[in-house]
Amino acid sequence: MSLQTRTENRRVVPLKPEQPVGGAIIDALGREIPITEGMIQRACRELDRQSHSGSARQS
Known part of the structure; x- marks a missing residue:
């Protein structure tokens, strides 16, 4: 059983x-x-925002 198959069966509350x-x-x-x-x-939103702005500066 693959990881993908197992996560499809998870219930999110x-x-x-x-x-x-x-x-x-x-x-x-x-x-x-x-x-x-x-x-x-x-x-999580702040980390996501920082990771995207940080990768743009490194390019």
């Missing part, structure tokens, strides 16, 4: 942007801030 995903960060005041789906999505 969409999460609400404000829904905690099981982790937390500690802010400057020592407060525990739950990591949300929205935080992860924003971070």
Whole structure:
């Protein structure tokens, strides 16, 4: 069985942007801030944006 076949059978459960995903960060005041789906999505978009702008500068 190939990796492609196995991933086709995965079920994706969409999460609400404000829904905690099981982790937390500690802010400057020592407060525990739950990591949300929205935080992860924003971070991924920012990394994607940076990787595309960085590759354009290297060319």
